[in-house]
Amino acid sequence: MTSRLSFFTFEPLREVPELCSLCTSSSTVLIYESQLHQESGEIEGARGFCCGLCAMDLVKQLEGAESQQWMEKEAALKADDADIGDFQMHRLAAFRRTN
Numbered sequence: 108m109t110s111r112l113s114f115f116t117f118e119p120l121r122e123v124p125e126l127c128s129l130c131t132s133s134s135t136v137l138i139y140e141s142q143l144h145q146e147s148g149e150i151e152g153a154r155g156f157c158c159g160l161c162a163m164d165l166v167k168q169l170e171g172a173e174s175q176q177w178m179e180k181e182a183a184l185k186a187d188d189a190d191i192g193d194f195q196m197h198r199l200a201a202f203r204r205t206n
């Protein structure tokens with residue numbers, strides 16, 4: 108299962124975005140598109156204008172979800188008595204700040 112998060116710029120002279128569609132209080136700077144896999148297996152998609160802070164929040168949310176998936180994969184490997192050494196080292200290095 109992969110999730111996707113993309114950001115785009117827009118033409119401010121042709122497109123007149125309203126406030127950030129996520130926080131509804133800041134001016135917009137980007138367009139975002141996301142397709143996130145939920146625990147239920149469904150894909151949740153969203154698209155809209157966002158401010159810089161909300162763009163960073165979206166990246167943090169995706170990073171957190173990915174960290175959770177990696178931890179679940181590691182637990183599943185460990186339960187199967189598989190060697191998790193390299194995977195665990197890579198996971199800990201990748202998500203040092205979030206774990």
Ligand SMILES: [Zn+2]
Pocket residue numbers: 127128129130131132133157158159160161162
């Ligand atoms: Zn915002």
